[in-house]
Amino acid sequence: MRAISGRAFGCVGLDAPMLDAHLAPVVSSAAAVQTPLTVPPIKALGGERCALTGVTKSYGATPILKGVDFDVREGEFAVLVGPSGCGKSTTLRAIAGLESVDAGVVRIAGRDVTHAPPQERDIAMVFQSYALYPHLSVRDNLAFGLRMRKTPEREIAVRVDEVSKMLGLDPYLDRKPKALSGGQRQRVAMGRALARRAQAYLYDEPLSNLDAALRSSVRVEIRKLHDRIGATSIYVTHDQVEAMTLADRLWVFNGGVVEQSGAPSDVYERPRTLFVARFVGSPAMNLLTGRARTTGDGAVVEAEGLTVHTNAPVRDGQEVVVGLRPQDLRPARDGERSLGKLHVDLVERLGSEALVHGWARASGVTITMRLDGDAMRRVHASECIVAGIDASAVHLFDAASGLRLGA
Ligand SMILES: Nc1ncnc2c1ncn2[C@@H]1O[C@H](COP(=O)(O)OP(=O)(O)OP(=O)(O)O)[C@@H](O)[C@H]1O
Ligand SMILES: [Mg+2]
Numbered sequence: 001m002r003a004i005s006g007r008a009f010g011c012v013g014l015d016a017p018m019l020d021a022h023l024a025p026v027v028s029s030a031a032a033v034q035t036p037l038t039v040p041p042i043k044a045l046g047g048e049r050c051a052l053t054g055v056t057k058s059y060g061a062t063p064i065l066k067g068v069d070f071d072v073r074e075g076e077f078a079v080l081v082g083p084s085g086c087g088k089s090t091t092l093r094a095i096a097g098l099e100s101v102d103a104g105v106v107r108i109a110g111r112d113v114t115h116a117p118p119q120e121r122d123i124a125m126v127f128q129s130y131a132l133y134p135h136l137s138v139r140d141n142l143a144f145g146l147r148m149r150k151t152p153e154r155e156i157a158v159r160v161d162e163v164s165k166m167l168g169l170d171p172y173l174d175r176k177p178k179a180l181s182g183g184q185r186q187r188v189a190m191g192r193a194l195a196r197r198a199q200a201y202l203y204d205e206p207l208s209n210l211d212a213a214l215r216s217s218v219r220v221e222i223r224k225l226h227d228r229i230g231a232t233s234i235y236v237t238h239d240q241v242e243a244m245t246l247a248d249r250l251w252v253f254n255g256g257v258v259e260q261s262g263a264p265s266d267v268y269e270r271p272r273t274l275f276v277a278r279f280v281g282s283p284a285m286n287l288l289t290g291r292a293r294t295t296g297d298g299a300v301v302e303a304e305g306l307t308v309h310t311n312a313p314v315r316d317g318q319e320v321v322v323g324l325r326p327q328d329l330r331p332a333r334d335g336e337r338s339l340g341k342l343h344v345d346l347v348e349r350l351g352s353e354a355l356v357h358g359w360a361r362a363s364g365v366t367i368t369m370r371l372d373g374d375a376m377r378r379v380h381a382s383e384c385i386v387a388g389i390d391a392s393a394v395h396l397f398d399a400a401s402g403l404r405l406g407a
Helices: 007-012 016-023 029-034 088-096 138-148 153-166 182-194 212-229 240-246 264-269 274-279 373-378
Strands: 048-059 062-073 077-081 103-108 123-126 200-204 233-237 249-254 257-262 286-294 299-303 306-310 319-324 340-349 353-360 366-372 384-388 395-398
Touching: 048 088, 062 077, 062 088, 062 257, 077 088, 077 240, 088 103, 088 123, 088 200, 088 233, 123 182, 138 153, 138 182, 153 182, 153 212, 182 212, 212 233, 212 240, 233 240, 240 264, 249 264, 249 274, 257 264, 257 274, 274 286, 274 319, 274 395, 286 306, 299 319, 306 319, 353 384, 366 373
Parallel strands: 077 233, 077 249, 123 200, 200 233
Antiparallel strands: 048 062, 048 103, 249 257, 286 299, 286 319, 299 306, 319 395, 340 353, 340 384, 353 366
16 A cells, blocks of 8 residues: 655654554454444533643754644634744644653643553544555545554444535545645645544644635535534644634743743733734734833833823833734824824725724824725825824733743
């Protein structure tokens, strides 16, 4: 049997089928027969399903994971997000047992599996590369992992039928992968992992080969599937939109450490560090440096030509970075303390909203704001607008430490 090598496997020197074999749990046919075939109802989050405590990993002298703490509960959709090279895939591979760790503990379903081989961890994994068997039909690709686990044919037929229906693959079951579109292949790759019942489903950037439209529709499918089968999912991406929309909880990685974890809305509303503030949110937060001056009524920061009023606790003279989300900015209201004048040089009209790109007349710093409704209709390129923001929407960070100031 010939297999396709996938880029995602380079790190462990395995191709897709070998990896399948690695991740296959050792189960007897008797145990497999007893596994329920019906889709369990959606349930509330359970206890801990998968946890890393103080996990470190180096390649040679280079530390890659510098003490990762991570805990996913049963039924949870966890997303690890961060820029390229920050250690997301390494963390996923450490959970699956495809990568050893130098220190720390990996637990799955309450069991210490730090030194257990992959096949004892009962994990299903979906990779960035489709890694399908080109010479097998879609049906046989879906069944492959189950056959390898010596699952009875009767049960395989039920599982393949179930997953094929969930993923809309019925019309393609007798085709070979080369006769499928990229999105259909990706669904087969997902189906192969989901045909199994596993302690957790791990996804490593499964959508990065798809075009934008397919990415968003398959993304929705993944989340629905997770809910329908009551799965525990751990999903890696560098795309913060994917992270925000899929996650029950997300973990923002930076250079081998978790900078912040929490519900997407909490991370978005209260980024703990400048790194998280820059990374989470689209369009990105406007960040301006300045020096705080305390007043009787909060503080004011003269930030690169804009005057920002804030209630955050700052010291007089403290060097700070001010964060203004594009969606919080708007034309100033009558009688309001404004930020200052912006010269508008481009308005991108997206239908229901517009991205307004301007620069502060006093310093030339560029600012993006997102407007909708009347405000959007009234703004035009080459004009000036007086920008405003609610003081409670202003984010403030200490310039030296990069840490958030205030709640
Ligand atoms: N086998 C290896 N040997 C040496 N260095 C490695 C190895 N595998 C990964 N690395 C390095 O470890 C770091 C983290 O890699 P990892 O694959 O976990 O990043 P990532 O966050 O998944 O990035 P991406 O978003 O690009 O996939 C990178 O700097 C990478 O070059
Ligand atoms: Mg990766």
